[in-house]
Amino acid sequence: MLASEASGYWSNDVMSRMVVGLMVLGGLVAAWLFSPAYLSPSVPDVGLATDTPTLERGRYLVNAGGCISCHEGDAGGLSGGMAIESPFGVFYASNITPDPATGTGGWTGSDYVRAIKHGRSPDGRFYFPAFPYRSYADVTDEDALAIASWLNAQPAVVNNVPAHDIPGWIGRWQLAPWNTLANLGEPVPALYDDAQLARGAYLARHLGHCGECHTPRNALGISDYANEFAGGDMPDGHVPAINSAALSNWSEDDLALFLFLGLLPDGEYVGGKMEPVIEHNTGQLSDEDRQAMAAFFKRGL
Structure with a gap:
């Protein structure tokens, strides 16, 4: 009886207090670990231009x-x-x-x-x-x-x-730890001696954000940088790979023409969600920038 009563007391009272205590402790630890990520980032005090x-x-x-x-x-x-x-x-x-x-x-x-x-x-x-x-x-x-x-x-x-x-x-509050975890897996940015490759990388990886669709993600939605541009899955279907292996049969000129007109090497035109990307994004770039992107995908990965 005493053992049974002790067991009941432990499970109903002490255990509940332990759970609450652990939750509070976990929250404090998480707040300490991720508190810098919650702070609004400091940026230069800059004005908008009108020229x-x-x-x-x-x-x-x-x-x-x-x-x-x-x-x-x-x-x-x-x-x-x-x-x-x-x-x-x-x-x-x-x-x-x-x-x-x-x-x-x-x-x-x-x-x-x-x-x-x-x-x-x-x-x-x-x-x-x-x-x-x-x-x-x-x-x-x-x-x-x-x-x-x-x-x-x-x-x-x-x-x-x-x-x-x-x-x-x-919730939005989850994005502080999410960004912290994403930062841990992000590689050190590659440096290129070739100015054309550097420009192509800037356009493809950053401004054009090609990897947002073309790089796979883990269960948390964080990009798998080890498989950059290896293709991704979206709710409405698979997004094809655009890494060097996938583009092995493309020439740089093929790629540049594709980025301009959406024309594939087999003479067909791309469809789906790439159509507005070609129309409003890559199709509006200078020839020099399209060639830089093509060079990056062929020689910069």
Whole structure:
């Protein structure tokens, strides 16, 4: 009887207190481990430009960055609303026109840089990685600011984008540890002596964020950098590999022509979700930049 009573006391009272204590301890440990990741990143105090050369450069970089493919909206301009399906739910591309109520109106240059490169809103909230800020992290501040300046100079469009359709167990607070784990697996950026390869890597890995779709991910949605560009799986199908093995039968000129027109080596044209990428992104690049991307995929991996 005494043994039975002791067992019952342990399980009903002490055990519950132990569980609560362990949860509190675990929360404190997690807060200590990830507290730097919760802090809003410090960025230079920079203003938006209005001069024509910067705005023209920003327009070019918006194309190179693939902004139009996702943010073009039925309401006009880059007013957002496109549904982006993922294993974690449906995310809706935001309104990035300078409308003060539903878009980016009132943002400073620093706000834009913090959003583009760090995935944080002006009030410090995390953006979900459906927005490819991890790829944009290595975009130069100068390029990020040129993008911001062009976006801010466009007409404002009122468009209330739907709320993300995601399970209740997914929250923005989880992105601090998620980003920390992603950082642990991210390789040291490669350095290239060849200027063409360096430019191609910058366009493909960062501005163009090709790996966001073409690199596989683990169960947490973190990119498998050991298999960069080896193909990925999306809710609507498999995304093909574009690594050196997959492109072994392509010439650099084949690749450059594909990036311009979407023309495959067999004479067929690419379809599906690559069509708007060709139309709004790679098809708008200079011949020199397309050749740089082709050289990177053939010789830089």
